[in-house]
Amino acid sequence: MTAAPGDVHARLAGVTRVYPGGSGRPPVHALGPVDLELRKGEFFAVVGPSGCGKSTLLEVLAGLQPASAGTVTFEGRAVAGEVPDGIGVVFQEDASFPWLTVYDNAAFGLRRAGTDAAEVKRRVDDALAFMGLKDFAGAYPAQLSGGMRQRVCIARTLVMQPRLILLDEPFGALDAQTRLLMGDEVLRLWRRTGATVFLITHALDEAAMLSDRIGAMSARPGRFLDIIETRWPRERDSTVVGEPAFGAVTGRLWENLRGESLKSLGHAGTGRA
Amino acid sequence: MSRAGVIRLAVVVGAVGLLEIICRTGVISHRILIAPSEMAAAMWQIVASGEANADMARTFGTVIVSVVISTVLGLAAGLVVHAHPRLRQALDPFFATYYAVPVFIFYPVMIALFGLSVVPVILMGVAASAVAVIIATLNGLDRIPRVLTEVSRAHHMGALDTALQLKLPAAAPYFFAGLKLAVTYGFIAVIASEFILAPAGLGHAIAFAYNDFNNRQMYGLMLLLLIVATVVNMALHHVEQTLLRRRGRLA
Numbered sequence: 001m002t003a004a005p006g007d008v009h010a011r012l013a014g015v016t017r018v019y020p021g022g023s024g025r026p027p028v029h030a031l032g033p034v035d036l037e038l039r040k041g042e043f044f045a046v047v048g049p050s051g052c053g054k055s056t057l058l059e060v061l062a063g064l065q066p067a068s069a070g071t072v073t074f075e076g077r078a079v080a081g082e083v084p085d086g087i088g089v090v091f092q093e094d095a096s097f098p099w100l101t102v103y104d105n106a107a108f109g110l111r112r113a114g115t116d117a118a119e120v121k122r123r124v125d126d127a128l129a130f131m132g133l134k135d136f137a138g139a140y141p142a143q144l145s146g147g148m149r150q151r152v153c154i155a156r157t158l159v160m161q162p163r164l165i166l167l168d169e170p171f172g173a174l175d176a177q178t179r180l181l182m183g184d185e186v187l188r189l190w191r192r193t194g195a196t197v198f199l200i201t202h203a204l205d206e207a208a209m210l211s212d213r214i215g216a217m218s219a220r221p222g223r224f225l226d227i228i229e230t231r232w233p234r235e236r237d238s239t240v241v242g243e244p245a246f247g248a249v250t251g252r253l254w255e256n257l258r259g260e261s262l263k264s265l266g267h268a269g270t271g272r273a
Numbered sequence: 274m275s276r277a278g279v280i281r282l283a284v285v286v287g288a289v290g291l292l293e294i295i296c297r298t299g300v301i302s303h304r305i306l307i308a309p310s311e312m313a314a315a316m317w318q319i320v321a322s323g324e325a326n327a328d329m330a331r332t333f334g335t336v337i338v339s340v341v342i343s344t345v346l347g348l349a350a351g352l353v354v355h356a357h358p359r360l361r362q363a364l365d366p367f368f369a370t371y372y373a374v375p376v377f378i379f380y381p382v383m384i385a386l387f388g389l390s391v392v393p394v395i396l397m398g399v400a401a402s403a404v405a406v407i408i409a410t411l412n413g414l415d416r417i418p419r420v421l422t423e424v425s426r427a428h429h430m431g432a433l434d435t436a437l438q439l440k441l442p443a444a445a446p447y448f449f450a451g452l453k454l455a456v457t458y459g460f461i462a463v464i465a466s467e468f469i470l471a472p473a474g475l476g477h478a479i480a481f482a483y484n485d486f487n488n489r490q491m492y493g494l495m496l497l498l499l500i501v502a503t504v505v506n507m508a509l510h511h512v513e514q515t516l517l518r519r520r521g522r523l524a
Contacts, residue, residue: 064426082429089427093420098520099442109428112438142521 009196010038010061010079010164015070016221017056029221031056033070036215036224038164038198043190045199045207047253048217049261054200055092057222058168061198062089074164088162088195092169096141096152102128103137106155113160120159127155130192131185147171147178151185158189165190167199171206179203180238183210187237204257208249209240216256219263226256307488315493316500325478325494332463332475333501335391339398339459344452346399347406352436354407355414368408376400380466394466394474401462402455409451413444446520449513456509460502 016032031053038044048054059065061072063079072079074087083089096105106127110120128134131151141149150170157165167186171179183206190197201207207214208230216226230249232240240246274282289309295301296308307315319325354361376397383393421443425435441448467476475498482491 062427064423083427089423091420091423093418095418095420095424097421097439097442099445099516112428112430112434140519140521142519 007039008037009040009042010072010074010198012036012057012061012067013071013073015057015060015067015072017053017060017065018068031060031220031222032067034223038196041194041196042212043187043197043199043210044213044215045201045211046215046217047201047204047207047257048222049219049257049263049265050202052217052220052260053222054202054217055168057217058089058166058198058200062087062166064089086163087166088157088160088164089166090150090153090157090168090170092172094141094146094149094153096149096156098141100140101137102133102139102141102144102152102155105141105152106133106159108156109160123159123161124155127158130158130189131155147174147182150174150182154186154189158193161193162195164196164198165193167197169200169202172202179206180209180241184237186210191234204250204253205241205246208246208253209238214249214253216253217260219260225260226252228252304486304488307492309496311489312492312496315489316496319490319493319497325475325497328473328475328478329497331391331473332467335394335398335463335474336456336459339395339463340402340452340455342395342399343403343406343455343459347403347451347455348410348441348448350403351407351410351414352440355411356432361411368404368411371404376462377465377469380469384470389470389472394463394471397462397466398459401458405454405458406448406451409447409449409454410444412451413447414440416447417443446513446516449509449516453506453509453513456505457502460498460505464498 012034014032015034017030019028019030021027034057046054046057056065060067061074061079063072063081063083066081074084077084097108100108103124106124107120110123115123125134128137131154133148133151133155136144136148141152144152154170170186171182174182186197186199187210199207199210211230212232214228214230215224216228217223218225228249231245292306293308293310296303296306296311354364379400380393380397383396387393387396417440421439422435425439430438463474464476464479467474468480469476471477475494479491479494479498482488482494
């Protein structure tokens, strides 16, 4: 699916990632070739079987890992070696700093960037209020639940005002109900910031509920099998799980992924067993 | 105070009380051991008169210098060794067996090299404590989640910034455990060195009083050392507990 040139926010062209072997082990072809154009302001999710290279794809797009072949561009510039300004990453694991308060966690990037103290306060207060953490500004991460700690990490990313937000299974460690609610918060964040969001998830319902488009990946080496447009309105929330179209989206995703998931579990054949 | 704290206090008070009775009733000769109350009085007299001020300043100053050197060296060495896995592989056996070697055997060599000054004592203090800091630093760095390294890259942090702003704070509770050990080992090494051969210091003063059969002076100085070492250790323990509590590692 090709977007108009002005609408493309990030582009991956023929991207592969091969981890070199060593000590008698063969190289591992983890990803690709992958071609993808992320449209400005869209919410794009990637689903795929375990170990298919979803997180590798995100890290290559973020500049955290080099592509073995192909090109990655963000806002027209090549992504090479480091995370470009304008890209924010939220990781799957709890990446809050346990030695800092919630406020100082959120202010970390801004202070490093030498932002004026008044501006730091304005942006951090705003981000904490938006993420529902205003009353916990002085708390340490250990005093918060897993969901709240993940919100701290999102706030730390949010204050940097990224134009492309990469989310690597940020709700993977949360229970199903909290995930739905966190999904609502991410949708609010997406609408308010106008940023492009690229979400990696293993949860089909999460991808179907949140995204404008969903890329279904094959088993390793991960390639896109299908890209599905959900056609949800921009003003949406977790109640879309009750829509008949929601079942159709998740059904189509599962149709794509069932065989691939069986392959990743080591089952041969078509997946019709 | 918690129930465990009450029991702990009762054990100490009971032991001191028992010792007081044993000494006062003559079960143990006064020439061997004086009563704790007499030790306390002697200590107070030593402190109030200022007669041991120079020795105290020398000993505590030597311990502080030794621990500061050990901390700086240990932290730097820990960071460097952690960053070079092959060097780590080569050195790990030395770290693991270091405390099996009685480093005190090198004290005469140090005196031969640097004379009967404070330098050999400081070096013995460093030799006794630096490796504890290195081991604790490595232990702490090993436990830093990989995701924090990725966060540092997402924030364009260089190696030094990552070390100072992420790695060291993340490893702080483990590093602090090493610092506690370093202070303990530093005290032991400095006092023992002064005790064996030194022109001044509390260890020397205790040895002098011992040779002079001056039990009041000897036990007074010993009690003073015990109290100082305990207070320092309790203060460090308090900071360590605060760090751990913040990170939810204590109930």
